[in-house]
Amino acid sequence: MELIRIEKQILLLEKAYKTLDEAMKLKNYSALEQDWTIQRFEYTIELTWKTLKKILEYEMWECNLFPKEIFKEFYKIEIVEDLEVWFQLLKERNTLSHFYSEYISNNSFVFLKENYNVIWKLIEKLKNKYLKE
Numbered sequence: 001m002e003l004i005r006i007e008k009q010i011l012l013l014e015k016a017y018k019t020l021d022e023a024m025k026l027k028n029y030s031a032l033e034q035d036w037t038i039q040r041f042e043y044t045i046e047l048t049w050k051t052l053k054k055i056l057e058y059e060m061w062e063c064n065l066f067p068k069e070i071f072k073e074f075y076k077i078e079i080v081e082d083l084e085v086w087f088q089l090l091k092e093r094n095t096l097s098h099f100y101s102e103y104i105s106n107n108s109f110v111f112l113k114e115n116y117n118v119i120w121k122l123i124e125k126l127k128n129k130y131l132k133e
Contacts (some may be wrong), residue, residue, distance in 0.1 A: 003130070006058050010126045013051045016044045017119050024116055031102075034109055038096055041112050045093045048119055055130070079125045085115050 023037040049067040052074055056063040065073065067090050074080040092108045 003058065006055055006130050007132070009051045009054050010123065010130055013044075013047050014123050014127070016040075016047050017123055020044045020116060021120070024113060029109075034105065038105065038109065038112070041116065042093055042097055044116075044119060045089055048122065049090070051126070055126070074122075079129070080122060082115075082118050085118050089115065089118070 020037070020040040023033070023040050026033060026037070029037065049070055052070045053063050053065070056065070056070060056073060063070070068087060071080050071083060071086045071090075075083045075086075080086060088111065092111060095104060096108055
C-alpha cells in the first residue's frame with residue numbers, strides 16, 4: 001500500500017468526522033435528527049478503525065486484527081488515547097447497528113455526545129504523522 005492511499009484515507013476520515021461534528025453541535029434533536037447523527041457516528045467509527053487497519057497494513061504488510069486489537073496497537077505507540085473510551089465507542093457502534101430501541105439509542109447518544117471528540121484527537125495525530133505538508 002502506498003503512502004498516498006494512507007493520506008487519502010485520513011482525509012476521508014476527516015471529512016466523515018466533520019459531518020459527525022456538525023450533527024453533534026445541533027441543539028434540541030428531533031428523533032429523526034438523532035437517528036441521522038447516530039448514523040454519522042456509525043460510519044465515522046467504522047471508517048476510523050478501517051483507516052487504522054490500512055495504516056497497519058502499510059507499516060506491517062499484513063493485518064488480520066479485529067478492531068479492538070487495532071486500537072490496542074495504536075495505543076501502544078501513543079496515537080490512540082483513552083483506550084477504554086474507544087472500546088466503549090466500538091461497543092456502542094455494534095449495539096446501535098444490531099439492536100434498536102429508543103432507550104438504547106438515547107443512552108448511547110449521551111455517551112457519544114460526551115466522547116466523540118476522541119476521534120478528532122486521533123485524526124490530528126494521524127495527520128501530523130502521515131500527511132505531507
